[in-house]
Amino acid sequence: GENVEQHPSTLSVQEGDSAVIKCTYSDSASNYFPWYKQELGKRPQLIIDIRSNVGEKKDQRIAVTLNKTAKHFSLHITETQPEDSAVYFCAASISDYKLSFGAGTTVTVRA
Amino acid sequence: GAVVSQHPSRVICKSGTSVKIECRSLDFQATTMFWYRQFPKQSLMLMATSNEGSKATYEQGVEKDKFLINHASLTLSTLTVTSAHPEDSSFYICSASASVYNEQFFGPGTRLTVL
Numbered sequence: 532g533e534n535v536e537q538h539p540s541t542l543s544v545q546e547g548d549s550a551v552i553k554c555t556y557s558d559s560a561s562n563y564f565p566w567y568k569q570e571l572g573k574r575p576q577l578i579i580d581i582r583s584n585v586g587e588k589k590d591q592r593i594a595v596t597l598n599k600t601a602k603h604f605s606l607h608i609t610e611t612q613p614e615d616s617a618v619y620f621c622a623a624s625i626s627d628y629k630l631s632f633g634a635g636t637t638v639t640v641r642a
Numbered sequence: 643g644a645v646v647s648q649h650p651s652r653v654i655c656k657s658g659t660s661v662k663i664e665c666r667s668l669d670f671q672a673t674t675m676f677w678y679r680q681f682p683k684q685s686l687m688l689m690a691t692s693n694e695g696s697k698a699t700y701e702q703g704v705e706k707d708k709f710l711i712n713h714a715s716l717t718l719s720t721l722t723v724t725s726a727h728p729e730d731s732s733f734y735i736c737s738a739s740a741s742v743y744n745e746q747f748f749g750p751g752t753r754l755t756v757l
Contacts, residue, residue: 565745574735574748575686620685629676630746632685 535623537633544639550608552636553622557602561623564597564604565630569618578619579606581635610639644670646738648749654725663752665736670715676746677709680733692719696738708743716752726756 534557544550556564562583567575581588581595581604588595592611597604608615618637622630645668655661663667665675673694678686690706692698692713700706710722723730733753737746 572733572751572753574750576748578747580745628674629688629691630686633690634685635683 533561533623533631533633535621537621538638539636540634541637541639543641545638546611546613548611549604550611550615550638550640552606552619552621552638553603554630554633555603555624556614556623558623558625559599559602560625563624564576565622565624566593566595566606567620567622567632568577569620569635571618574580584606597614608638611638613640613642616640644668644738644740644747644752645738646672646747646749648734648736648752650752651750652753654755654756654757657727658725660724661726661754662723663723663734663736663754664672665719665721666748667717667738667747670740671737672719673716673741674739675713675719675721676739677711677721678735678737680735682733686735689721693724726754728756730754731756736742
């Protein structure tokens with residue numbers, strides 16, 4: 532089955548700086564890569580996703596890049612704000628079905 | 643986006659009892675629902691996938707006789723934890739999608755504590 536690895540496990544950044552989280556996946560058939568933000572005790576919220584026919588996608592301060600050859604994808608958050616503090620999960624799946632999640636990254640934005 | 647609810651949000655039960663958790667899609671018909679378990683400070687682990695009107699497909703290592711899943715309608719799936727033990731204490735989250743290949747929408751989760 533799919534194995535998704537995520538790094539780093541924790542990330543502390545100064546407000547206004549950028550944050551980058553990286554994930555790798557094992558199944559070359561995976562073609563859908565969503566990113567979720569989860570606050571303590573809450574449901575995961577989809578913040579951005581990318582499909583294998585695209586190399587990069589941006590939505591305001593958030594961007595995701597995908598390298599299919601290397602089987603890795605990254606989340607970039609620019610101009611971080613305190614409300615960006617949360618746990619972020621990457622995931623991979625084949626056509627949106629059966630998501631395999633990374634271990635998560637706890638992001639802390641220092642004011 | 644679509645709305646998925648879960649009930650109850652929190653439950654505390656004694657060891658040996660059974661607990662039922664409901665997952666509902668409020669504004670769309672969910673042909674597929676997924677059940678996840680999340681231990682503190684860990685990732686979401688898929689337990690099983692259920693399609694309306696058919697038996698659930700369980701992930702390796704998940705006991706189907708302990709975690710009973712029923713997806714009787716296009717808007718409701720239930721997870722019953724039978725003979726619960728303290729090690730079953732966890733955050734259980736469901737998700738629902740309109741078809742096998744559509745975006746999953748997550749419920750708010752159910753915090754289960756087994757004493």
